[in-house]
Amino acid sequence: MTVVDAAGLTAWVHEFTRLVHEQRDALTQLDAAIGDADHGANLDRGTAAAVAALEAQAPEEPAAVLKTVATTLIKTVGGASGPLYGTFFLRAAGALDGDDGAAFATAVRAGYEGVVARGKAERGDKTMLDALGPACDALDEALGAGKPLDEALRLAADAAAQGRDATVPMVARKGRASYLGERSAGHQDPGATSATLLVEAAATALAGRG
Amino acid sequence: MKKLINDPADVVPEALRGMAAAHPELRVDHENRVVFRGDAPVRGKVGLVSGGGSGHEPMHAGFVGTGMLDAACAGEVFTSPVPDQVAAATQGVDGGAGVLHIVKNYTGDVMNFEMAAELAAAESDTEVVAVVVDDDVAVQNSLYTAGRRGVGVTVLLEKLAGAAAEEGRPLAEVAEIARRVNATGRSMGMALTSCTVPAAGRPTFDLPDDEMEIGIGIHGEPGRRRVPLAPAREVAEMLVEPVLSDLDMTGGDGVIAFVNGMGGTPLLELYLMYAEVVAVLEKAGVGVARNLVGSYMTSLDMAGCSVTLLRADDELLRLWDAPVRTPALRWGA
Known part of the structure; x- marks a missing residue:
């Protein structure tokens, strides 16, 4: 069954955009505590522009959907989250080969690895990788065990949320929060929080697709 | 707001x-x-x-x-x-x-x-x-920070x-001068208040009337530590000493000393701070060759200041004195 078509990926981006808009102020407040109070505003602006670009261009190829999102985010978001989320979608677009759950998981992992390379961070640094990494692992593991994609994505979203929650006691080693040193502990990472929304959005948008 | x-x-x-x-x-x-x-x-x-x-x-x-x-x-x-x-x-x-x-x-x-x-x-x-x-001594340059x-x-x-560049020097030389400036200059900043990002609508952090943040950046991010409010004389020591202990500024041709306002601090206080900075430098045996006092690199409406010291030499002083004509900095032209 075709689960990863242009319509499904477009629905994913729409749902991510909706969640970011809904959580905009919460993301900004998390960023105000350990960063510079712009994460919600920037991602909201960028995802809204990505949705507008998808509506204007209506790409038919699944990879073209991801690439349109990537270039729009790189053009509009700025800061660290623009290049990082942009690179995630760009690498995912390049790695997308096929239309089943396994192809989706491969694309998402390529996106994750792109973020690792661009940001030169690793898990445990209190960044978006702390949500994306566990999500990729959970997705691969569930699909490997023969679970259907929507169940696997639900498990991935749970893993992302756990990873996000685990950032609270961490001392940041990358990004603006690292300037605070020990004072960054005790706060949930805004990047891991928005990355969890990205995985949540996939679980919601691709539910019932196999 | x-x-x-x-x-x-x-x-x-x-x-x-x-x-x-x-x-x-x-x-x-x-x-x-x-x-x-x-x-x-x-x-x-x-x-x-x-x-x-x-x-x-x-x-x-x-x-x-x-x-x-x-x-x-x-x-x-x-x-x-x-x-x-x-x-x-x-x-x-x-x-x-x-x-x-x-x-x-x-x-x-x-x-x-x-x-x-x-x-x-x-x-x-x-x-x-x-x-x-990367000149801010408030942040440790290590694997554990950005x-x-x-x-x-x-x-x-x-x-x-x-x-x-205006003298017509080639790219490699201009880049080399830029790297040398970065290698020989250091800064430290402090805040009396937070700033308010227009899109956020409220101050980025709360700072009680009797406290200040030491080691801030320029984005309203909190600093390294929060301490009780102190007289300008002591604030000058808190800013200058970490700079001097990071980079030896004694000897040579002295320093270019830059007292920068964060956006919400009047020039009256910046000049007062500059006098305190000069006093701390004198005590440390560091001469001031040139100076710049004013709000040139701000953090919206944050009150506070930063101190930057750059170890000077003949060439850097000549380049400093060269004509400049921009909206914010102009002399000799």
Whole structure:
């Protein structure tokens, strides 16, 4: 069954955009505590522009959907989250080969690895990788065990949320929060929080697709 | 929030409209949000491009002009510009001698300028060299942080490298001077109040009336530690001593001393602070060769200041004294 078509990926981006808009102020407040109070505003602006670009261009190829999102985010978001989320979608677009759950998981992992390379961070640094990494692992593991994609994505979203929650006691080693040193502990990472929304959005948008 | 704005979403483009109206000698590309020298590209001269989030005015657009920057890219408030902006600036200042990117060391700025340089390499034969400024001693430069932040030295570096480019020096030499300035300058900042980002609508952090933050950056991010409010004399020691213990400034030709306001501190207090800084330097046996006092690299409406010291030599002093004609810095021209 075709689960990863242009319509499904477009629905994913729409749902991510909706969640970011809904959580905009919460993301900004998390960023105000350990960063510079712009994460919600920037991602909201960028995802809204990505949705507008998808509506204007209506790409038919699944990879073209991801690439349109990537270039729009790189053009509009700025800061660290623009290049990082942009690179995630760009690498995912390049790695997308096929239309089943396994192809989706491969694309998402390529996106994750792109973020690792661009940001030169690793898990445990209190960044978006702390949500994306566990999500990729959970997705691969569930699909490997023969679970259907929507169940696997639900498990991935749970893993992302756990990873996000685990950032609270961490001392940041990358990004603006690292300037605070020990004072960054005790706060949930805004990047891991928005990355969890990205995985949540996939679980919601691709539910019932196999 | 009380600000002289219309819609928080329009602050940057509307400010650029005002900048264009106030400074007809500059050329503003409103679509890409880039401020150019009116005569860019200058044939045969290395082009200097900087940029960063808005909210630090007059940096960077206020430093565009003869003897300093050729173009400045304005990002959203406290958000680095995007690669397309930097690429447009790079193309617009390429007079055939290459382009120097002056990048403050923040994760977002470094990544966006890197992506812009990759674009420039892929789409043109413009030679681009990037120099990353990281002078803030409040941040430990280690594997466990994003590295020291680029703060006050950026202003001095843009002036000094700009003067070198204006003399017609080749890209490698201009970049070498920029690296030397970064290697020999250090800064430390403090805040009396937070700032309010227009889109956020409330102060980024709470700071009680009887406390101050030591070791802040320029984005309203909290500092390294919070201490009881102290007289200016003690604040000067708290800022100067970490700088001097990080880099030996004694001997030689003295220093360029820069007391910078964060946006919400009156010049009266900045001059008072400068006197205290000079007193601390005298006690440490450090002579002041040149100085700069004023709000040149701000953090919106934050009250506070930073102190930057740059170890001077004959060449740097000559470049410092060279003519400069920009909206925010002008002498000799």
